[in-house]
Amino acid sequence: MNDKPVTHETVEAELQRLIDNLRGADAATVEAETARLQAMAGQVQDAPGRERAFSRAAELPRLLAGPPVPASAEFARAQLLFDRAIKDQGPAEVRIPRLEQTIEQIGQLADQAPVREAGAIRRLNSPLVRLIEHLQSSTG
Incomplete structure (x- = not known):
């Protein structure tokens, strides 16, 4: 023992x-x-x-x-935006503005989503913010 x-x-x-x-x-x-x-x-x-x-x-x-299956159209749209942003390729100076735009769009979707999903939608932005920070540090 x-x-x-x-x-x-x-x-x-x-x-x-x-x-x-x-x-x-x-x-x-x-x-x-x-x-x-x-x-x-x-x-x-x-x-x-x-x-x-x-x-x-x-x-x-x-x-x-695991996580519950998203029920709202806003959640599904936010996940699609997130997936596209993560898979996006190109130089940092092109990707960063697109990531910032995606973060804004996801925030707007969270504002429109049912309350029970709004926080989960907003949390999709955290990895995008970290990706921007990584891209900024690797180019500067």
Whole structure:
């Protein structure tokens, strides 16, 4: 048996392993592994770490299910814009203005989308902002 104390990081590592290994698993298996992960979280010594570990363990079913299928036309359009922007080729001085325009368009779509999807749509902009920063740093 492993004599190392269980920490929040231990539970997080096990959660990541389960996410990698349980894709497509049946509900009974996911339920059993969630219960096992929660039991592991209960062994974390410090209270804040234990609470975070319990919270993360409870997320296993949702994490395995993946993101919900977008229901709105705004979400579908934002994903299409995002995909095009990521796959876009060309020099940075051409790509950056196109990325900035896409970010603006995605923001407008988020404003028009149902409230339950607006945040998810806005989060599509984060990787685009990081891509702009990368392009700027690689050309400057």
